[in-house]
Amino acid sequence: MRLIVDENLPFTEAFFGKTAELVFLPGSEIKPADVKDADGLLVRSVTQVNEQLLQASKVKFVGTATIGVDHIDEAWLNTKGIKFVSSPGCNANSVVDYVVASLLWLALEDGFKLKDKVIGVVGVGQVGGRLAARLSQYGCKVLLNDPPRAIKGEKGFLDLHDVLQKADIVCLHTPLTSKGEFATKHLVGVDELALLEGKYLLNAGRGGVVDQQALKNQIKKKTAPWLLLDVFEGEPSLDQELITHCLLATPHIAGYSLEGKSRGTEMLYQAWCMHLGIEPEVTLAELLPVPPVDLLSLDTACGVEEACRRAAHLCYHPLNDSWRLLKALKTNAASAGVYQALRKNYPIRREFSSLKVKAANPEQASALKALGFTLS
Ligand SMILES: NC(=O)c1ccc[n+]([C@@H]2O[C@H](COP(=O)([O-])OP(=O)(O)OC[C@H]3O[C@@H](n4cnc5c(N)ncnc54)[C@H](O)[C@@H]3O)[C@@H](O)[C@H]2O)c1
Numbered sequence: 561m562r563l564i565v566d567e568n569l570p571f572t573e574a575f576f577g578k579t580a581e582l583v584f585l586p587g588s589e590i591k592p593a594d595v596k597d598a599d600g601l602l603v604r605s606v607t608q609v610n611e612q613l614l615q616a617s618k619v620k621f622v623g624t625a626t627i628g629v630d631h632i633d634e635a636w637l638n639t640k641g642i643k644f645v646s647s648p649g650c651n652a653n654s655v656v657d658y659v660v661a662s663l664l665w666l667a668l669e670d671g672f673k674l675k676d677k678v679i680g681v682v683g684v685g686q687v688g689g690r691l692a693a694r695l696s697q698y699g700c701k702v703l704l705n706d707p708p709r710a711i712k713g714e715k716g717f718l719d720l721h722d723v724l725q726k727a728d729i730v731c732l733h734t735p736l737t738s739k740g741e742f743a744t745k746h747l748v749g750v751d752e753l754a755l756l757e758g759k760y761l762l763n764a765g766r767g768g769v770v771d772q773q774a775l776k777n778q779i780k781k782k783t784a785p786w787l788l789l790d791v792f793e794g795e796p797s798l799d800q801e802l803i804t805h806c807l808l809a810t811p812h813i814a815g816y817s818l819e820g821k822s823r824g825t826e827m828l829y830q831a832w833c834m835h836l837g838i839e840p841e842v843t844l845a846e847l848l849p850v851p852p853v854d855l856l857s858l859d860t861a862c863g864v865e866e867a868c869r870r871a872a873h874l875c876y877h878p879l880n881d882s883w884r885l886l887k888a889l890k891t892n893a894a895s896a897g898v899y900q901a902l903r904k905n906y907p908i909r910r911e912f913s914s915l916k917v918k919a920a921n922p923e924q925a926s927a928l929k930a931l932g933f934t935l936s
């Protein structure tokens with residue numbers, strides 16, 4: 561068995577090594593000649609998997625270690641009987657950590673309490689659902705928009721414009737789709753952006769969900785929302801003018817915790833074993849290293865939100881990623897190269913759940929638990 565593997569998938573040797581010969585390649589450079597004699601292909605979001613790539617190959621198994629599948633022509637794979645698997649939810653906790661860490665930073669900088677804000681969540685699936693749960697347990701008022709769920713009769717959802725009007729902070733967590741009743745391409749366009757003036761807009765879904773040109777026009781008119789963007793239209797190229805305007809701009813790394821990326825590999829390994837009709841022998845639990853900080857012990861003098869912020873930023877501070885991106889863009893005009901290099905050399909980051917926190921009082925304890933930390 562021969563597997564072509566994106567070199568940015570962690571633990572592939574440990575998971576797949578006994579079952580196949582592995583050929584590692586940069587994901588954006590995988591070509592038809594590379595996959596011609598392969599049995600399987602393991603990718604991330606930067607490899608377009610379609611007829612052009614696979615028509616002359618004998619690949620029978622394609623796996624993406626990502627939640628998003630907008631880089632995969634699933635319909636074509638289906639017609640060819642090629643087994644396709646994605647990794648639903650693999651890095652959802654990582655994205656939620658990213659959002660919570662960002663919002664706690666924003667609250668400090670802009671002088672508000674996160675708990676007092678109304679948060680709109682657009683797209684209430686694995687990521688949006690977990691985000692909404694954490695924030696509402698923390699005490700925020702959370703407004704939900706998800707028409708594909710609402711139309712099935714599920715309760716608790718509002719119309720998109722209602723959410724944009726009523727929320728102080730809007731977080732986008734839909735997939736990018738361009739067909740069908742609920743297509744999300746440019747879901748947030750001129751009319752929606754007009755409702756967001758003076759508010760905060762965080763996008764950690766896909767760049768194309770926001771009409772970037774409309775956003776840039778709004779920036780010129782000084783009516784744009786404050787932006788926290790992890791995803792951009794046209795990646796890997798980045799619009800430097802837009803990035804300069806962001807409060808936080810990160811190179812599509814919201815899901816890049818070690819746990820999030822590795823769970824993707826583990827999910828593909830389990831699907832590959834099933835495809836081969838063998839029992840999985842390796843688990844992620846035995847591969848993950850011990851977290852670098854064992855225990856955070858908080859003092860009672862630390863206020864509840866400050867306690868949460870300290871715990872969050874001990875695990876992850878989004879400003880580090882944003883600063884690295886801004887700095888690299890200042891010294892390098894080729895934004896695609898900067899974007900790719902930062903993602904390829906991403907430092908190890910652990911999820912909130914990996915940190916044990918000793919709270920000083922019950923208020924701290926319940927807020928920390930709500931936001932995803934493990935209480936000691
Ligand atoms: N920035 C990152 O690093 C990162 C990491 C993981 C996922 N993502 C992106 O986030 C997306 C969401 O991830 P997920 O795991 O929650 O996916 P999911 O499939 O579990 O949830 C997506 C939700 O969006 C809803 N939705 C679809 N169309 C909509 C519309 N028009 N308006 C409102 N809601 C709509 C769906 O009904 C669903 O509930 C992924 O598709 C991926 O593109 C980004």
Ligand SMILES: O=C(O)[C@H](O)[C@H](O)COP(=O)(O)O
Pocket residue numbers: 568603604605606625626627628629651812813814815816903
């Ligand atoms: O869809 C996903 O799972 C995420 O966007 C994922 O983190 C993207 O990472 P990439 O495949 O681009 O490295």
